[in-house]
Amino acid sequence: MTPSRARKPRADAERSRAAILDATVQVLDADPEASVEAIAASAGVTRQTVYAHFPSREQLLAAVLDRLTGEAVAAMDAADLDSGSATGALLRLLDAGRRTSGRYPVLLQQLSSLPVSAHADHQRHEPVANRLKRVVQRGQDTGEFDNQLSPDWLVAVTIKLGHAASEEVDAGRMSSAEATATLHTSLLRVFGATDSS
The missing domain is CATH 1.10.357.10 (Tetracycline Repressor, domain 2)
Incomplete structure (x- = not known):
């Protein structure tokens, strides 16, 4: 695997993680009881992606x-x-x-x-x-x-x-x-x- 191919998934994962954290801050500050599904939708990722980064x-x-x-x-x-x-x-x-x-x-x-x-x-x-x-x-x-x-x-x-x-x-x-x-x-x-x- 070339170095550029190895970096791309890592960069994508970092962007997903940042988007999830951004969404969590905004969604939970508006509604502390919001679901992981709501956070995932706001972040533009799937619920499974949220759990891949944050298991709980x-x-x-x-x-x-x-x-x-x-x-x-x-x-x-x-x-x-x-x-x-x-x-x-x-x-x-x-x-x-x-x-x-x-x-x-x-x-x-x-x-x-x-x-x-x-x-x-x-x-x-x-x-x-x-x-x-x-x-x-x-x-x-x-x-x-x-x-x-x-x-x-x-x-x-x-x-x-x-x-x-x-x-x-x-x-x-x-x-x-x-x-x-x-x-x-x-x-x-x-x-x-x-x-x-």
């Missing part, structure tokens, strides 16, 4: 969550986290994550209820945690953030408070704007931030 609905949803995490990380990288104050970088990082999750509120609520192992959860959060830790360490090095708390602890607190803010919105106890403002205020206090920009 849980695996499909896990792949969607990985994709959304990748989108959030790309948005964070575009927020230029190494410029300006560490406080400003922290707020830009949080806003980048919020903008990404805000595009898929129904889908993310469904995904948050999926059972996940502690190891898988750690791996999924790791790219975000690494960027957050870099901002925290920069802020501690410049004296903007209190350095009595470890960067790892501040990263963990940030992730937990971010989830808490989302849960308050999902439960209807806060608007998105209220949750964002409350999260920012809470984190700046925990961090002992000296610069409010």
Whole structure:
């Protein structure tokens, strides 16, 4: 088999996989109970093709969550986290994550209820945690953030408070704007931030 023939099926499979993930995001954000058949129809593939890539609905949803995490990380990288104050970088990082999750509120609520192992959860959060830790360490090095708390602890607190803010919105106890403002205020206090920009 020639190399070009070997590459074509792989490229076709990658396109099919991407189309399935795109369709899953759109279909399930509109209707969390939508069937695999509906996802396949939206992707322009057969149900069997969906199952060939994702043998179970849980695996499909896990792949969607990985994709959304990748989108959030790309948005964070575009927020230029190494410029300006560490406080400003922290707020830009949080806003980048919020903008990404805000595009898929129904889908993310469904995904948050999926059972996940502690190891898988750690791996999924790791790219975000690494960027957050870099901002925290920069802020501690410049004296903007209190350095009595470890960067790892501040990263963990940030992730937990971010989830808490989302849960308050999902439960209807806060608007998105209220949750964002409350999260920012809470984190700046925990961090002992000296610069409010």
